[in-house]
Each structure stands twice: as C-alpha cells, then as structure tokens.
Amino acid sequence: MPLGEKAGFEKSQSRYCGVEAEFNDDMPQLLNFNLSTGSFDFVVAPLMNPSYRPSLLEKDGVLPFAASDLVLSPSQWSSHVVGKLSSWIDLDSEDEALRMDSETTLKQEIAWANHLSVQACILPPPKGASCANYARCVNQILQGSNNMQLWLRIPLVKTDDDDMGANSTSFIDSWELWNSFRLLCEHHSQLSIALDILSSLPSLNSLGRWFGETVAAAIINTDSFLTNGRGYPCLSKRHQKLITGFFKSFNTDMVKLMDDLIVISGKPAHSIPRPSSDLAANNFDNNSESPQRHPLRPYLDYVGFLFQRMDPLPEQERFELGYRDFLQSPLQPLMDNLEAQTYETFERDSMKYIQYQRAISKALLDRVPDDKASATTVLMVVGAGRGPLVRASLQAAEETGRKLKIYAVEKNPNAVVTLHSLVKLEGWEDIVTIISCDMRFWDAPEKADIVVSELLGSFGDNELSPECLDGAQRFLKQDGISIPSSYTSFIQPLTAAKLYNDVKSHKDLAHFETAYVVKLHNIARLTPSQPVFTFTHPDYSTKKSNQRYKKLQFEIPSDTGSAMVHGFAGYFDAELYKDVHLGIEPSMATPNMFSWFAIFFPLRTPVCIKPGSPLEVHFWRCCGSSKVWYEWCVASPNSSAIHNSNGRSYWVGL
Template sequence: MELWVRIPLRKSHGTPTDSNSEYPKDSWELWNAFRRLCDYDSNLSVALDVESMLLPSQNSLERWLGESVKAVIISTEVIADCFVQTARGYLLTSYGEELITRFFHHSVQIIISGSTLHDLQKESVNITEGKFSLVLVGADGTHTHPYKPYWDYVSNLFYSMELLSEQERIELRYRDRMCTLSQPLKDNLDAEAYEMLEQDSYKYIQYKRAIARALKDRVPNEKASELTTVLMVVGAGRGPLCQSIIGAEKTDRKVKVYAVEKNPNAVVTLHDLVKANGWEGTVTVISCDVRFWNAPERADILVSELLGSFGDNDLSPECLDGAQRFLKPDGISIPFSYTSFIQPVTTSKLYSDIKSHNKHSYFETAYSVKMHSVARLAPSQPVFTFTHPNFSKKHNNEGYRKLYFDLPRDMGSALVHGFAGYFEAFLYDDVHISIEPTTTTPNMFWWFPVFFPLVKPVEVHSKTPIEAHFWRFNDSTKVWYEWSVATFPTGSPIHNTNGSSYWIDL
C-alpha cells in the first residue's frame, strides 16, 4: 500500500515558525518530521496542496524536486486568483505556469479541486496564438463538464512543453536507474556498451580538436612534410580515437599510431576498421594490456579515454602513470588534467531504491546514475585533480578533501541523501569535456553522474554549512573512496572504510 500525505505548500524564506500557528511556516519541516517518524518508509509520498500563488522561493521549491511528490493539488480558488486578464482572455501567471510545468517534467499529477467559479453558460475555451485561455465572452452555449475549462488549460500547458532533445530521449530510459561502477582493468566492455560509447560523437569532436592542436604545436608548418609524430592510444576500444587522430591529419602532419587494447573482441573490430579504411601503413594494432606492453619506441603524444564519471574512478591516474613510460620527456598527454567534483543532493527515489535491498553495503557503494528526481542543494566543489604526465617520484594518487557547502538562505532546511559526483577534463590547451553542471559539455551522454549515498539521511539548515569529507585510498590490489558528513547537530559515520563494500581492482 502506498500512502500520499497531503502537505500544504507554504512559503518559506528562512523565517522562524509563526508563534500564532501550530504548524511550521515551512511545510517541508512538517513533511520531514512525519517521514522521520516512519523511518523514511518508501511507501510514503507527497501530494502538495497549493494554497495560494504566493509561492515559496525558487530555492525553496527546488527541494521538492528531490522528494517523492506524486501530485500537486490546485484549488479553483487559487486558479481564479492567479489568472490575469489579457487581450486574449484570462491566462495563468508565468510563475504559476512554470510551477506546473516543472512538476510535469517529473510525472507529477495535477489535481484540480474545489467548486467551479466560472459561469459556463458565458464562457468557452478559445485557442489564440497557440495558447488556451479562459474567455468570458463569445460562448457558443454548448454544455460541458464544469471542470472542462480548467482541464483544457492544464492540458494545454502539458502539450505546450518543449519536446525532449535527442540527448534527452536517449537518456530517458536511464533516468534514476543506478548501476554499479565498472571494473576497467578486471572486466571488458560488451558490444552494447561500445555502441553507446561510440554514439557520443561530440566527445570525439573535442578529441579531434585537441589532437589537431597538439600536432600543430608539436610540428611547425615548415617541417610538416619531414617529421612523423608518434601517437599511442591507450585503451583504443573499437577505434573511435584512431578515427579522431586520422581526422586530425587534415593538419597536414604525418602520424604513426599504436593502438593498444586488451579486449580481444574489440581488437577484432579494430583490425577490421584499420583494414576497411586502408590504415595499415599508419595504425598498428597491439592486442595487449598496456601495463605489460613494451613499446618499440617513445611517443610524442599519448591519447586515452580512461576517464570515469568521477574522473579518476576508472583508474585513469594509475593507468596513465604506468603508460607515461612510453612518452618522450617533452611528450603530451591527452587529456592532461581532470578534476572530480561533488555536490550535496536530496533524492528520495535513489535512497529508497538502495534501502529496499536491506543491505548495509549498498549504502557504501558508488553508483552511476542519470539523476532526474533530484534537488541539488548547493553548487558543486572540486575534490581531486590529476595532471599528466607527472614524472615526480614523490607523488601518489591518494587524497583527502574537507569541503563546506552553504545552502541558499531562502531554501530553508533540507535532507542530504548523498553526494552527486562529476568531472571536468582538459584534453589539450583549453579544449575540455565536462559533466559538471556549470561547465557541462552539450550532447554528451556516455558519462552519467556518480552517486555516493549516505546510510542515514542528514538534515541540514541554511544557517549551518554542510561539512563533507572525502578520501581516495589505494593499496597493492585496489583503489577505493571513503566519505562522510559532519554537520551540527547531526552527521554520518565514515562510509566504506578500508574499501569494505566498494573498491576498484588494480
């Protein structure tokens, strides 16, 4: 059985509870107290009751996008109050339309309640310039259901929404579906994964731009016909990076390519690609794990796409540290730098899904997920940065960061279910790829954010910063992350200590 709790959507600007009211001025507090008493039961959901169009701030409303909101109830009195008269009739205010449209994107039902407030004998539904409006003149006398005008208007808002982009259509079936992160050195990608990887055409456009710039900087125009640039592709897959290199040959630079790949199935496809395009004189396919390969010569440029959704979670630092022995002392690595980011989030959907497994280890595992039912509580901040090549003998790939996140003052309190993780990478010069929200690369869908869950959600307040701790550790056999929240008056234990639940095999 699923229970919907009817919660009034009250305005909150971080002000204290009204002393004349028995209820909190911030209705989110009411909802949070009730579900806490029910131990965050996944069968609890919210029906938000819009009592007036004096709506909470955008930041306050944002919290509800991460909650299990099933319906928004709007009374006819509220609709009457927020309709504004125009030359085309009566239209809902833009803020009211935006509220309804945002919830439509989260498959929330819109419920109209209350008695009808319009004389249907004197009004009709009219379409003007592509929009429905309630018109108080020109009725045709047709009898209709009392709620028909409201239904028509809300329906039009739904059908007037912008169509999903191609990227959004591709990602639709992955929304809020968690997958455990890959084991890049232990497992091989299957054909379906390669196909999705290779559909990410814009990523390879960026690689081609980076390679072209590196080739031009490496070899001056006057020596373009004399010098041959040696490139090594570490983790060549089925050949998209090789295609980016060959495409960059329009720079009129001569290249010699070693394509190193450990997956025997991908190697077969790679050989076929080389033969079909007549690249035998340019591309040499090496079927070997790069860690055990002895290169016949040093490379000018080392190219890889070993980045994970959190930047370093696919062991790019460890792999490239080992592969840089192939580089000349002044060699170039593409990418040359990448940074991971984290951001506190509310996501009741993901928390409930993990909780349903009834295993502690599931809360100490990182997941790749296209987050949709999520409220991002504060801007993301950088965690770990890696640069290549790094010939320093003292460096290691472990790290620790303590970060403070401030909630917007008008947001009110919120519940942190975990952290979203992203990355930003610079390939060469200023050519970059990113899934970090403020710098995201458009039309790129191979990488979904990482979700680091908390065993128990942590309630936070706008006046108290969220204190997050993140560690990256490694030993001779594995790499793992640990994370925790230490926020007054509540906090969380350290998750995944010593890689007890989640790790990446070396």
Template sequence: MPLGQRPGDKSDARYCGVEVLDFPAGEDLPAVLNHSLASAFDFILVPLVDPNYRPAPGSVLPVSASDLILGPAQWSNHVVGKISEWIDLDSEDERLRLDSELTLKQEIAWASHVSLQACVLPAPRRSFCGNYARVVNQILQGLTNMHLWLRLPLEKSEPMDDDLDKIKNNSHTSEIVDSWELWNSFRLLCDHSSQLCVALDILSTLPSINSLARWFGEPVRAAILQTEAFLTNAKGYPCLSKRHQSLLTGFFKHSVQVIISGRSNHNVFPVSEGVLSGDESYAEDSRVRHALTPYLEYIAYLYRKMDPLPEQERIEINYRDFLQSPLQPLMDNLEAQTYETFEKDVVKYTQYRRAVAKALVDRVADDAVSTTRTVLMVVGAGRGPLVRASLQAAEETGRKLKVYAVEKILTLLLLFIV
C-alpha cells in the same frame, strides 16, 4: 483523456484529475465519475468515507459506495481516495487520537480492498507529527501496490525584517512555516518508504524560487491546483500568473499530475454545480459541461505549448529518478540491447572524445606529430563506442594513435573484425 500529445512524453503528467469536494454517497459516485470522464478529466480525487463518521462500538464504516458499484478497472484507473480530513493523530485529546488511528487504518484497508492505486493523506495539523508518521509507517509495511500521497500546502513563510531582529535578540519567537521541512521530517520517520509520496496544494501565492526548487527533487506525484490560484484574462477566462505557469511546466517535466480543486470562479458558460458536490438534484446530461472545464482547458493549453522532448530526453525519461541495478559485465555477458541503451548516452562519449583529444595534445608536441605514435588500450571495449571516440580524437588533433580493443565476449569481437 490526456491533456495533449507531446512527442516522446509517456509520463503521468499527461493526465489531469478533479477533486470531488463533497461526499458522493451510494449511486452518486458512478454519476460523478462518468460526468468527470465525459468532461475530459482522467480521474477523480474523492472521499472514501462519510466525513461525519466517528468510530463507535458496533458502527459500520460508511463508505461512499459498494465495491461492486464500479468495476475493478474504474476503481484502479480513475479513482484516487481521499482520507478523512478531520483525522488528527497528534492531538492532545486522547480520544481523538485513538479514533483517528482506527479510522485511518479502516479507510486504507477499504482503499486497498477496492484496488486503488493511491490515497491522499490529510496534511499534518502541527509541526510535530511523530504519532501520525508512526501510524503511516506501520500501514506502509503492509501495503503491496498502493501508494500514499501526503497532502501538503506549497508554502514557506518568510520572516520580515522586524521578526529577524526579534529572533536575533531572543525577545520573540516567530514560527516559520516550511512545508518542505515538515515533509522531510515525516518521510524520515517513515524510513524513506518508496510508497510514500507528496501531493502539493498550489495556492494563490508561492514561496521563493529557491523554496520551489527543492520540490523538484522530491517524489511529488500530484499538484492540487486550487481555483483561487487562477487569475482572469481580458476575455473572462481563467489563467495563471507567470510564476504559476513556470511551476506547472517544471512539474510536467517531472511527471507530476495536476488535480484541479475548488469551486468555479469563472462562470463562462452554464454548468451543473451539483456534479461536483454529488447533489442528487442535478440532471445527468452529457451535454452539460463540468464546472471546472475552463480550468482543465487552460491546463491542457499549458501542456500542449511546451516544446517537444529532445531525442536524448526521450531516451532517458524512462530511467529518471530510478535507482538502476548495477550490472556485472565481468561475470555476465550483456545483451546487445543493453549495449544499445548505454551507447545512446551522447554526453558520455563526447566527453571521452574531448578527454582523449586533450591527452594526445598534452603528450605529443606539435613538432613531434609525424614521429610519435601513442598506444591506447580500451579494456572492455563492448561494441566499440570508446574506440570510435578515441579514433575521432586522434583525427581531430592530427596525432597518430594505435588502439588495442580488449573484450572478453567473442561475439563482440566479430564487430571489430568486420
């Protein structure tokens, strides 16, 4: 169930998921999914394979459930796969590196088979992750629709003054952890694949404002909000600090989905903890609220209290962060719908009007207004927005203006005749 109805917002930010911390084997997966959906979560982030599995001759991949236990729409719309966290493709142990590569490829193949839209990759275990990136890049070459989200902690350790002095004196090396730098190195090695995205772990502490701002220009698809990041308000319910609230609001504006992760630290009502872990002992009852429902309700509150999208943003939201194919207006006759889209760019035509007004004032002095007429040609006039902007500029400045509209499409010229 979406977090709320915000006029004009049709992005993925409306949806909130929950991370299943333990491995739900066999029949537990449908129960965990159904309980999460009944509790108003939209999807689950769930391990695909038993975390105790290690490749061995003749062994079979111990997947969480048969591909038939859920319908195709459930796999595709409500499940995000979580790759085994023990994987370490840059380990010094050769056996572990080989096992990790084999397991990663097997799990991605299984996720692709059940038509998952995305899988979350574990965070690199060290700053140099060349082999990890090599294998992921190889996998990306064979994917069609599925995306891979690299999980990274949202952190940047800032050196203290003493550390800065030591670094300057070269007497001590202090490694600065910067998850953005790690992401930048990883995606460069993966050739900037459009199917490689980011899932950020939001912890109780946040880096500086400048460090956070860099992430708004990256393909962040999910913000995994840890329950430890929540504070407790006067009534005992979970809430977030002002900085965390501001960060989430920014992510909402960039179509980032929230995934709640962790154990409940706010027992404000009886819950079934077994649902999160896949414990078979819990009683399946739709009246039992999910352990993380209070956190979901708070996230929904933050989403709903955001200001409605301005009309201009509603128009632009579907074109954000996408490279548009260049049009060929000299070769092709553009459709009316294309012109309609262009003309909704209010800023563009406002700036044109102001530029023409300044040019007219600069060209024609006040004492020559009644005797001087400026000639303006709009080449490629389309449906006439630049012509109208120019005439408005002439009216505002009190200058005389004669406009020639040049257009190759005859049907558009009828607009000027009418």
C-alpha cells in the same frame, strides 16, 4: 483524457489530470459528471460520509458511512478514483476523544479503500506543527501488508525568515512537516506527497527541494489561478514554472494512471463567457437536456495548454527515459573486458570524438610547426578499444596536415580483433600498429610525442585512469603531451528520496556504501558543485601518489530552508588539451554528449541541513595493492559514519 494524448504526445509522456470532489453517495453519477462531461481522468473523492464519527455510533451498529462497493466495478474504483480521507481527522489533537475517533476512522477508511481496490488515498494535512501520532498510525498501516499508496497532503507553504525572524514561533515551512513525517515512517516507499499549490509561492530555492521528493500529485486550487484578458483562468509565471517543473520531474517512463498527477481542486473562481462555438457544437444534441459544460473544464484546459506548450523531449532524452533514476553499478573496464554493445554505445557519442579531434589537432599544431610539417609525430592511443580515437587522431592529422605514426594499445583481446579488421578495412596498415597488451606492462619500442586515452568514468578517476596513465607515462617523451592533460571530479549534495529508497530496498550495508552510475532525474541539487580530486598527466614528481583527500564545505542558500541530503552527485570535467574541455559537471557540461551519466554516492543516514549551518563533507581516494576505492563521510552539522572503510563494500580492481 490524458493531457499528453491531446497533443499527440507518446502515451509514455502523457500526464493525467483529476478533479477533487465532495462526498457523494452516488459515485457512478460523480464519475460520469467529471470524467465524461468534464474530461478529467479521475476523481479525488471522499469514500465515507464526512459526518461519521465512531464515538457517536452506538456499539455494534452497522456503519452507515459509505456507499456499497457494488456501485462501481473493481477496475473502475482502481483506475478512476483516488480516495480522500476525512479531512477532520486530527491525530495530534490535544483532545483525546477527537484523537481516538481520528485513529479509528483513519484505519476504517484505509481498510474500506483497500476493500475497494483503490490504488491510492490522500491523507489530510497534519493540523499543527506536531505530527508524531499521525505518523505512528500511518506507519502502522504502511508496515502492514497492503499495497495501496498513501499520499500525505501538504500545503506548499514557507514563510520567509526575513518576515518572521528565525526564532519566531509562527515560522512555517511545510517541507519540514513532511520531512518529519517521512522520517518517522522510515522513508516508506508507499508514502508520498500530494502537494497543495496555493496562490502564493515561496522562493525558487525553497521550491526546488520538492523536486527531490516523491511528489505523487500536485493539487492546484482554483483560487491560485489568475484571470487573463479574456476572462479565462491562467497561472502566474512562477506557478507555470513550478507546474512545468513537475511535468518534467515526474518519472515519465514510470507513469501509471495513479502516479504523477495534477489535480484541480476548489469551486470555479472565474466566470467565463460561454463560447458561441461551444453552443453551436452542442446544438445537434437536441434530444437531451442542454448538456452541461463542467464548471472546472477551463482549468483543465489551461493545464493541458501548459503541458502541450512544453518542448517535446529530444531524441537522446527519450532514449534515456528508461535510465532515469535507475541505479547502475559503474563499469570496471580495467578488471573486466567491455562487451561489443558497450563499445557500440560509446562510439556513437560523436560529440566526444569531435572534442578529442579538436584537442589532438591543437596538440599536433603546437608540437609540429608549419615549417616542419613533414616530421612524423608518434601518437599512442592507450585503451584503443575498437578504434574511435585512432580514427579521431587520423582525422586530426588530415585536418592539420601533420604526419602520424600511431600505436593502438588495447588490453581487451576481443576488441583487438575488431581493431585489426578496422585497420585493414580502412587501409591504415602503414600508419597504425596494433599492440595487444595492458598499457601498464607494455614494453614500448620507442617513446611517444602524444598519448591519447579515454579512460575516464563519471567521477573522472573512478575507472582508474590515473593508474593506467602512470603506466603509459613510461613511454611518453619528457616533453610529451597527454590527452587528457588533466581531469577533476566534482560533488554536489542532493535531495534524492527515490534514489535513497532504492538503495535502502536492498536492506544491507554494502549498497549504502556503493557509488552508482545514474541518470539523475527526480532530484534536487541543493548547491553548486565543488571540485574534489584533480589528476594531471604526465606527472614526473618523485613523491607522486594517487591517493587523494579533500574536505569540502557546502552552504545551502538561506532562502532554501532546511533540506535533506540523501547523498552526493559526482561529475567530472577534463581538460583534453588547453582550452578543449570535456565533461558532465552541470554548469559547464559538454552539450549533446551521452557517454556518461552522473555518479551517486549515497549516505547511510540522510543528513538534515538547517539554514545557516554548513555541510562539511570529506572524500578520500584510497589505493591498495589490488584495488582503489573511495571513502566518504559527513563531519558537520553532525558526523556520519565513514562510508566504505577499507573499500569493504565498493572498490575498483587494479
């Protein structure tokens, strides 16, 4: 029974828990014991007798290595069994005979699993530090045509540099093994990780890397459990954090039975007092032999408890489930006209307009002292859309007791229709003048005290707010106020194997040189973000340019270990007016706001960063006569290509 269902969670948020079993010729009995008696959702079981060795067989003999496929129905194989490949397989052994046997067996077992319609197989962990031949063989299978998932089993181990000295040969970081394996297999989308959770865990920074990887299953060994006061298994705080982290990081909207799993492994390591209630409950069942309680049931119960204890997702998060890690092209509101539905969505973001109202109120109070409260302030909403900022301005005026004359400037003729009807409906005709015009070209009849706009994209300037407000600045008084008064973009290096693979799946250069709006989820943020470009409004300097160039250096914390950078998350923070901010930069994000997801700048070739070697990144904002675009590159530890030269792949139209 899925973990979530027990707690009355929605099905889409439930999790599945399996159990690792020994080889058993009698698969129906194995399933019955673990699923019916044990309440596990599936078993991870060897499909072939582990004593089988191809080289010991006589030629052309029948292979007596596995039970018949008939013992279960195809749907049982497919929904209740994850294949576990023989753990003796060692494709990088120095022993050539063992290597050859391993290759033959690997291919036979995969072929057999395919024949059974098993959805996924767990590959045994690489035996040593080298895994090239193993990867070559797995890659050949992956490049073939079948759809089975392959999960490479990786023990979650990293020795500290401090323990060993950086050059010690006994230094182990299993992430590096995984990284090497998946690079050899070209980030294949059917290859993911079954992570073995052991009793001791490496540092939090180093654990964090796995949240950017495609971890399909976390296998918790019974040895990793502690014992609580009543003799029951429980996990250390750090283990709890890791497991709930995986619960959260798994892509809940995508949950299929064979995805994002917890697996309990090992022999019972706790002797648990048989609860009397349990005895009583079973007493009515007198006909059968005393029903056996599954020896690993307490571990399952504990994992279920961890899951149920988690706070359910807030409504907005649940609404956004479908957007997690889904790559969207950024809006081009200047070049295209937004649709009603888009306005609708953004207008619902009340937190944003509360911030705007606060900023406008402060500006009005600064602009008009109490003793001159009857003076009229000319306020222009540029890019008024269907009117939410007009409303916020009027509410600010009411709140502060100031008088306004409002011009609502909007270039989208469809939005202007709605705007007219809103003004009529609300009876704002005396205060609000609607101007159906692009603010860059409007010939204003008077100058404004305050210009209010909401032209920011996820990366701040990426929807061309600077260019638009340069136009609007023409009709702002010399001492006038722009709300926002400034905004800054930020970037942050990410491990984001899933996003990288989604970009790669398009098989062209253009998608690798495009920035995407995305609800970041299955990612690891490797360092704090850093500011990139800042724009301030108004700006009357003579040599003003909206071109920008920034060089950034990121240092990944040394206890993280090596890490893979698949690209950069982009955010913005805007100063609306004085201390009233609005933004999505994680460390200072405006709470409960949903108008912006982050932006993602991919790298054509992911960059592996080793500890102590900084990541140097360059970002440019380039301006042409008809478009604005970004270029970006990595310059250290090695130089990448410059992405999106001349805006060849991705640009924003003026």
